[in-house]
Amino acid sequence: MADGGEVWERIAAALERLAPAPPAPTDWHAHPAYVWQGDRARAVPVLDALPLEALRGIETQKVALRNLCLRLAHGAAAHDALLWGARGMGKSALVRACVADVQKETQGLALVQLAPGTLATFPALITALAEVNRAFLIFIDDLGFGADGRAEMLALRSLLDGGVAPRPPHIRLAVTANRRSIVEREDTAGALHERDERDDALALADRFGLTLGFHPADKDTYLAILASYTAPLGLAFDPEEALAFAIQRGNRSGRTALQFATELAGRAGLRL
Numbered sequence: 001m002a003d004g005g006e007v008w009e010r011i012a013a014a015l016e017r018l019a020p021a022p023p024a025p026t027d028w029h030a031h032p033a034y035v036w037q038g039d040r041a042r043a044v045p046v047l048d049a050l051p052l053e054a055l056r057g058i059e060t061q062k063v064a065l066r067n068l069c070l071r072l073a074h075g076a077a078a079h080d081a082l083l084w085g086a087r088g089m090g091k092s093a094l095v096r097a098c099v100a101d102v103q104k105e106t107q108g109l110a111l112v113q114l115a116p117g118t119l120a121t122f123p124a125l126i127t128a129l130a131e132v133n134r135a136f137l138i139f140i141d142d143l144g145f146g147a148d149g150r151a152e153m154l155a156l157r158s159l160l161d162g163g164v165a166p167r168p169p170h171i172r173l174a175v176t177a178n179r180r181s182i183v184e185r186e187d188t189a190g191a192l193h194e195r196d197e198r199d200d201a202l203a204l205a206d207r208f209g210l211t212l213g214f215h216p217a218d219k220d221t222y223l224a225i226l227a228s229y230t231a232p233l234g235l236a237f238d239p240e241e242a243l244a245f246a247i248q249r250g251n252r253s254g255r256t257a258l259q260f261a262t263e264l265a266g267r268a269g270l271r272l
Contacts, residue, residue, distance in 0.1 A: 028132040032103055033111040036125050038118040049100035055090050056225040061212045065094055068210055069102045072135045072172055073109035079209025080173040088253030089214040091176040092141050099137060113139040119152060122159050126167055135170045143177040153204050160207040222252035229261035233270055
């Protein structure tokens with residue numbers, strides 16, 4: 001009969017076999033993008049991004065964000081960026097497109113997107129990236145303003161402040177948010193908690209050196225965006241049908257234009 005020591009050794013060995021293998025160390029130089037999952041990073045071998053020239057109606061925003069990415073990639077001083085405003089107008093697409101476009105010139109920049117619910121592990125990500133000789137743009141998409149929105153804003157504001165351990169200059173943030181109130185500065189006559197939420201939002205916005213607003217497209221801009229998708233395929237479209245499609249979806253935006261272009265391409269048996 002095995003003695004007690006042997007039993008415990010067998011139990012320990014069995015538990016070791018059942019335990020998942022520790023994650024492999026991340027090669028932060030090997031890929032154009034990563035997804036931070038809270039305790040590890042998942043590599044993204046191909047960054048899914050539209051060509052920068054395919055994004056229409058946001059010309060000023062394109063120039064500003066691409067310049068920021070280029071400075072960051074070359075080791076120059078760069079701001080954190082806040083992209084706010086109308087849904088579907090290309091905020092997230094612009095972040096990916098600018099990084100991908102700069103990567104054509106230099107591989108010195110990588111995009112790291114935070115998976116939902118991982119904001120609390122932001123300091124661990126900074127620690128992991130601090131000693132890596134590469135520039136990183138950390139991407140927080142669609143900053144929440146729901147039930148937990150205020151807590152999320154306060155947490156991000158604290159992280160941007162840096163505390164006693166400053167964030168290295170080769171790591172910057174790009175954050176998207178749909179709420180205009182994050183940058184509005186007019187007084188409000190609403191309830192106290194509404195004023196507190198607005199003050200929190202403004203205090204967060206103040207911590208970004210670059211803020212870019214995205215506004216709903218007017219009819220001409222919407223149709224021009226649609227044409228930028230359909231013209232390369234030789235597809236014609238009826239403006240009235242295109243506008244009716246936008247009305248059905250409740251907004252005129254780059255995303256709606258892409259959806260209608262997809263519909264037209266599908267009818268023609270083509271692929272965008």
